[in-house]
Amino acid sequence: MLRDLRSSRRGLSSAEARRHLVQYGRNELERRHGRRWPRELARQLTHPLALLLWLAAALLFAVGSHVVAAAVVLIILLNAGFAFVQEVQAERAVEALAQYLPQRAKAVRDGVRVEVDAAELVPGDIVVIEEGDRIAADVRLLAGAIEVDMSALTGESVPTLRSAAILDVDVPVLRAHDLVFSGTNCTGGEAHGVVFATGMATELGRIAALSQRVKQEPSPLELQVRRVAWLIAAVSVALALAFIPLAVSGAGLSLVQSVIFAAGLLAGMVPEGLLPVITLALAVAVRALATRGALVKRLSAVETLGSTDVICTDKTGTLTENRMRPVAAWTAAGPTDLDTREHTGSVPQPAPALQAAARTAAACNNARLQPDAEATGDPTEVAVLLAAQTLGADPDADRREAVRRWQFHFDPELKMMSTIDQHGDDLVIHTKGAPEAVLPHCTTLLDENGQPSALDDAARARITAQVDAYASDGLRVLALAQRTLAKERRPPHRRADAEHDLCFVALIALLDPPRPEVAEAVAHCRTAGIRIIVITGDHPLTAAAIARRVGITGPHPRVVTGDEFDRMHEHEVDELVRAEGDIIFARASPEAKLHIAEALRGQGHVVAMTGDGVNDAPALHRADIGVAMGRSGTDVAREAATMILTDDNFASIVDAVRDGRRIYDNVRKFIIYIFAHATPEVTPFLVFALTGGAVPLPLTILQILAFDVGSETLPALALSRENAEPGLMRRPPRPRSEGVIRTRMLLRAWLFLGLLVAALQMGGFFYVLTRSGWHPGDATGPGTPLHHAYQQATTMAFLGMIAGQIGTAFAVRTQRASLRSIGALSNHYLLTAIAGEIALVAVFVYTPPFQSLLGTAPLPASTMLLLLPYPFIVWGADELRRYLIRRHTRPAPAQNGVAGRL
Incomplete structure (x- = not known):
């Protein structure tokens, strides 16, 4: 296929990509312009107020007052035309917001991995697909394996495995295991592939050509x-x-x-x-709102914003700057300060435990550090990779991927990620994740000499105390672990077979400072009668420290962990969210977000819910206003959301609520x-x-x-x-049932x-x-x-x-x-x-x-x-x-x- 598309594994050159773009066209679905205008115009001519005027005109014509009747008809046509033009302009305004946040795709051009506008993908492009990406073209996989949500094409809700190692012949196209399709979503894994169809030539384009039906629901205000x-x-x-x-x-x-x-x-x-x-x-x-960083995808959402009385917000990136930096590492040999060291240098002759921590942090990672360019990848992984570089590890992504044999992507339920990598003659499992998730899978501890020792209760208590000490300072803490596989064994391809009997290596403490404008925005919410609930996957003490620092909670909030939430019955959740006290949900799963949104809505609240991950989509759908992150969020979350924050800033949500009340x-x-x-x-x-x-x-x-x-x-x-008006944000929220x-x-x-x-x-x-x-x-x-x-x-x-x-x-x-x-x-x-x-x-x-x-x-x-x-x-x-x-x-x-x- 690469030969047929005049491409190679190094991708197309920029000149070849431009030629292919001219030959194949832009990677966009064609729309039949003008197909809706007769119906829209007819709707303007038949709404109740227009019907009244039609009645008046008919009466005037019947009694012979033709001049006045003609004037009334002219009024009807002018008003219908004016309203029609305004609705068309409004629709175009909402569609034009996509230009602020075009879908991006990761492609290899001129041998270098770059981000390009998905509309400029062409057949022959080599693309990289990662967890959370919306696939923008039909692709044949060349390396790696991913899980794909194919519901947009097949209606199947369960993700399916797609792997370059599985070649199918004589099967329907949609069942071929080495093909993935435009419009589907990657829910896990990472793979490389070659684009073989774009635009209307894709499977999604074929379906779009058969049926292009768009039905707009009238807003509550219009009703x-x-x-x-x-x-x-x-x-x-x-x-x-x-x-x-x-x-x-x-x-x-x-x-x-x-x-x-x-x-x-x-x-x-x-x-x-x-x-x-x-x-x-x-x-x-x-x-x-678009000029202030909040892209609202539906006109009707503006009025809903004005009555929002609960904001359920994540911590990382929303309340904080999402620009993490490593500040400390802890091993059995003790703490090491990373905050005062240059990230381009390394620790001279690091201790064996620190060397192992650096290898694990660099191997179990998908971020990329590029000279003279901004690092790419998840902010947490970028910070961990910076820590590895500081401790002397090689951060080069190409050399890392060359020795990687398998990857278990980060699972928000398990709160862990693992890779299997070649290290010399050995295969080594490297794991990172939340300390309370990693520790139960560990049976040994890497001591100060770099040798495994028994992980007894005293050692576990020591590690837990250090985690709590870091978290209480508002630091995010990750644990690193490893295990060397027996040489005669094949690499395990099931998580349960890999993530056990691990050796605890180190803790990495990361600092993500609160955004300076968040405290003022939180104060506006409190005076406006808007309740803020923090729902985060972070450590309870870290979440509580940040929430206290920005003014969301007092000194003693109620912190509910994920395990505690999972043991609650529905009526207990209802009672918990009904209480007006300060509540923080830490180590919360995406399913917990969904349950919290349902409980709040069931009590008559108007809920705004933030999210950025693939599994946040149900909660974003369920909330009255789903708010996705424009920078750190996945394409799946942005598709599910009602509003997208281009700056990932909590203060932008408050600005949107203020504008909703004003309008x-x-x-x-x-x-x-x-x-x-x-x-x-x-x-x-x-x-x-x-x-x-x-x-x-x-x-x-x-x-x-x-x-x-x-x-x-x-x-x-x-x-x-x-x-x-003055005092706009000092009023309580408008009740959901209150009419305009x-x-x-x-x-x-x-x-x-x-x-x-x-x-x-x-x-x-x-x-x-x-x-x-x-x-x-x-x-x-x-x-x-x-x-x-x-x-x-x-x-x-x-x-x-x-x-x-x-x-x-x-x-x-x-x-x-x-x-x-x-x-x-x-x-x-x-x-x-x-x-x-x-x-x-x-x-x-x-x-x-x-x-x-x-x-x-x-x-x-x-x-x-x-x-x-x-x-x-x-x-x-x-x-x-x-x-x-x-x-x-x-x-x-x-x-x-x-x-x-x-």
Whole structure:
């Protein structure tokens, strides 16, 4: 196959790789662009609010009001188009986040192992596959053996063995033991192979070509908004139907005129811009989080972040820098300080026990140290390899692999890794892992002279005491062990046959300092009512020391070890996580993470769970927000997660929660803003009907439509960019069951802000009309002396509604805080939107085409000046209302680090 692909075991040269890329194309699956747009557009045309407008348009066409009906249809199409464009842009924004974190593959180019973008793999590339990797192309193995999760292709949930040593003929492709396929995941082992198919030529590409079905689930927020939309639809239809007999009997209108006005009432009740504005707000939040190191893969996750009340976090890399360095080694001869030595040098004439420790640390390792380049591999293994180099061992990866005969990859359940290596004429098993996991497999101890001696209870107690001493200082501790195999025996290929009767060699202590920004982030979580639970595979004392140092726990947390957790019944786990005390789960297995996530969710908590390993995927799936590590995490974990941290930093999770709360608040702000327009739009129709037509209609249907589409949308969009209010992270989390739209929001919108604007609007209308000599019942139709005054009065009502809505926009910027606390002019987007709104209104009022279409007329300057205080009256009244609420609402005293709601 290598000859057919014009390749060799040294891989392709860079020039050959470029030629193959031109010949075979990029390693990507092709998508049928545009296949979803008809369905998406149809969905925008048939949501409940659009259906209401379709009903209004049909009524208008039926009674012969074709111009107004055409305007309503235009509104439907414009809103549907706007929402469709926003959803497409939002989808593209989420897809574009993949560019921040492209899938990487390890390939051999120009004889050197490098990381390349998986999309640039070509047939003929020699690739290296390790535990946790997502396989990016179809590969024939040349050396090594791995376990592969083939469920993406075959549906089989049990990993299967794939080995270069097993050659199959006359079997289906998917059953060939020397082949692995794109889209599958390596769950264990390490192997080298040659790529023979990429892109649509892979087995995954063949399946993708047969069926490309993508179904997006609506977010909980969208479901809530749709439920409210149906409620609005029901209320609107009921009001419109009630208006018809009222207008016929009370105002003396004809049935046709009543139907026209009922259709206008429907148009006034419909918040057309609600859905597109929500979609855009979530998309903006996703982009903002991406710039701060948190890649959210679904728009719906943004709102979930805002209600997160428990964060289950790992320690290594999340709370700490994940830049481990060796600080000490301990053998039977005593401790050796490694922290003050140069890693490029070695210990002169090391003791025999240290020499054995160095050999074991270098052999049982998959990291690589490269001159003048950053080390590659797991940070723990890099630190262990640095310790081996410091103690005089050869760290070269190629020479290490040349003598390796077998490997038992690190097992998170066993907490050990072993290799079988050729050492001179002997085969030697080298093992490293957690001390409490390695020690039970040891029967001897390498003494200070490098000779095995009995590992009695006193020696075990001495080793355990040293482990505890290191761990209590916040150091991570690994144990090293070895065993020389009998020469007449074949190398064992089962762990149980290899990892027994080991000789304990040494302890290696590693320092991984806490991230400096984590303590502040933890403090924000405590004041925000967010509980933090540490779940780590590290030593209990190490985990407790780090958690105490960053402020997650007090001096005496409850530490639950993996063995203790495994003995617990489900109800005991429930009781344990229900307690509000400080809890740390140490030496925890991935299965423990899953059980903890299920227990917390069962109690109604919204859980964010971090993870980076292959076996963390179930817990990441089960949590409300699965958080994978972008740097140290495996491809499997990143696939399972909802959010990916590009910097592996706990503080980024807290930033994401803060942004989730902020955007949820902003959604509520522009919902109030949009709903507040319903009262001033409905009031003119009610005044007209209740006065029996003695008062002419203060606002025309086309003016309402112009307001809804032309002047309302831009400020609503700007409100989605509002900064966080003071005290945002001092509130308790929002309950999972709490809807985005609450009764008090509707009361504020309809009965407070809406009534204020309606009163100002109607006051302006009557002022202009009565100043011209109008009396109730006077004719104001075309051709009458008062017709021009009537047009000016409706223009005043139209402008009064807009001026009031400007005040509403400023009023809703905060829920309880004063506007001064966030800065009256701090939202530049809102200022720009209002400027654009004013310019658009000037076009509506002063250009002849719109004057004839909307029925507007220019107003004298003295009348226009009356509009200036309108925004300040609306904003000032709401500012007073918020002041009174703050004055009479005292924050609850903080308990367990949680402040009361502001």
